[in-house]
Amino acid sequence: MSAESGIPSRLTITDGTKFKLTDFRTDDRIGHDKKSAHTRIRDCVDRMAILQGRLAAHGSHGILVVLQGMDTAGKDGAIRHAFSGLNPQGFHVTSFKTPAGAAEKRDDLWRVHLMAPARGEIAVFNRSHYEDVLIARVHPDIVRARGLNPDEPGFWDRRLADIRHFESYLTHQNVIILKLFLHISADEQKKRILKRLTQPEKRWKFSPSDLAEREKWPDYTKAYEAAIQATSTPETPWHIIPADHKWAARLMVAEALLETMEKLHLKVPEEKLSDTLRAARDALLAEGSSRT
Numbered sequence: 001m002s003a004e005s006g007i008p009s010r011l012t013i014t015d016g017t018k019f020k021l022t023d024f025r026t027d028d029r030i031g032h033d034k035k036s037a038h039t040r041i042r043d044c045v046d047r048m049a050i051l052q053g054r055l056a057a058h059g060s061h062g063i064l065v066v067l068q069g070m071d072t073a074g075k076d077g078a079i080r081h082a083f084s085g086l087n088p089q090g091f092h093v094t095s096f097k098t099p100a101g102a103a104e105k106r107d108d109l110w111r112v113h114l115m116a117p118a119r120g121e122i123a124v125f126n127r128s129h130y131e132d133v134l135i136a137r138v139h140p141d142i143v144r145a146r147g148l149n150p151d152e153p154g155f156w157d158r159r160l161a162d163i164r165h166f167e168s169y170l171t172h173q174n175v176i177i178l179k180l181f182l183h184i185s186a187d188e189q190k191k192r193i194l195k196r197l198t199q200p201e202k203r204w205k206f207s208p209s210d211l212a213e214r215e216k217w218p219d220y221t222k223a224y225e226a227a228i229q230a231t232s233t234p235e236t237p238w239h240i241i242p243a244d245h246k247w248a249a250r251l252m253v254a255e256a257l258l259e260t261m262e263k264l265h266l267k268v269p270e271e272k273l274s275d276t277l278r279a280a281r282d283a284l285l286a287e288g289s290s291r292t
Helices: 034-058 075-082 101-105 110-114 129-133 155-172 186-198 200-205 208-214 217-231 246-262 270-286
Strands: 062-069 091-094 122-126 175-183 238-242
Touching: 034 075, 034 246, 062 075, 062 129, 062 246, 075 122, 075 246, 101 110, 129 155, 129 217, 155 175, 155 217, 175 217, 175 246, 186 200, 186 208, 238 246
Parallel strands: 062 122, 062 175, 091 122, 175 238
Antiparallel strands: none
């Protein structure tokens, strides 16, 4: 099988009506081997660094990358490898956990909107606003603790509609949303949890809650399917990233962002800055060589 570039169309969900996670493989290597994937990731990283500068110079679009997946799906590693060349001045990562502090008394999307990228910037949500329809749906006491009633008819449909409308609003503000679900199998998750238990350098990652949450795998699967079904649109599609092979998932994440940036057709804004640059050059040359 020949290597595929970018995210294959078969993994992009623009209409989630019939979406089922079981229809998607978790071990697809998209035609790459580990060596070629690492080479391609480096190429993507180098190219993204160039395009990030142009994104900032134009200041016309922001990019929001939403990373979701079961526990141990590889979100942290994907960020560490795929986005390693981005300039921190125009790039930030936010992880959304159970609301606390000021966020506990606010609406669900308040803290999310605060961390959305400005035009010219790239933001990554490592877990995101979708946690309010995922972990909160599997553990509805989280919702009840905030004085809301998750058993009310239509409660979850309304939350999903709010997310869909919020994302549509951001796109109308020139924020491009790239939603990536890192898709691993239950067997692969088991292997990764065992590594956390047996390898000293990985033990810090383990929490007893990992096993408790693993028991709820079917519940999380249903919650993810409901979320992707309700929020996949041509404007803000979901992309299903096979993640049993970490290197393959990291490559697809890198290529997804690169492809998104390439589609903006960002050029060096020479004409916009030419007069300013010429004036700056002339001012420096006029100083002569005696200035100290």
